[in-house]
Amino acid sequence: MLRGLTTVSFFADDVAAAKAWYTALLGIEPYFVRPVDGKPAYVEFRIGDYQHELGIVDSGFAAHGRPAPGGGTVIYWHVDDVHDTFERLPALGAKVHEKPVERGPGFVTASVADPFGNVLGVMYNQHYLDILASIRSGCGG
Template identity: 75%
Template sequence: MLRGLTTVSFFADDVAAAQAWYTEVLGTEAYFAHEVDGHTAYVEFRIGDFQHELGIVDGRFAPHGRPGQPAGPVTYWHVDDVDAGFERLLSLGATVHEKPVERGPGFVTASVVDPFGNILGVMYNQHYLEVLAAARP
């Protein structure tokens, strides 16, 4: 039934500020933007080995409102060095959600809260690297 990750959506009250922050974090520009009433309401980045999509949606379009505290599932993005990635996110203005934790051999996770209230997870995952190696000729 589930075939793969298509888009992870984050919400921000200031989409332009979120776009600028994520452009710095990701090192790439958004490839798509959509306006509503003359304001940017959605931007989308394609990132990583499989060009997964990260969308930033105007907070007024959150389907069930936005909680006062960061909440919900954590999506982890593979990084080669969790400690370095975690520290870089903090240096760019994110705050600690969960410090790096080794979950088992080949699995380390950490998460931050971005300046817009979304939880961003980073993970070293040996299975991700195995899938990537198998996908390359």
């Protein structure tokens, strides 16, 4: 059934501005850019331990119109320090969605709305680290 994330898609009215913002946040350029009429309509970054894909899609291509900003789903990306990451995001222009909250031992979440209306979740997740360590040691997962 569901086997793992392939691509997380965020929408933006201005893909070029979103590309610049996420390039500054991630410290890398997207590996793929698809232009339409000379402007980027889709950009994609590969990030993290598993090279998950974060795509930024022109809002005009949203299947059923763009959902209301911050509506419903939060995808959390593991970070090693939620508090430091959370402090950096508003400095880059994001708006606080939820300040850091400890959800239990080894699990802290926080989220922001990026300047384009997407909710970006960050999380320290001990389970993520345990699985990564078991894969790297050859024990499966």
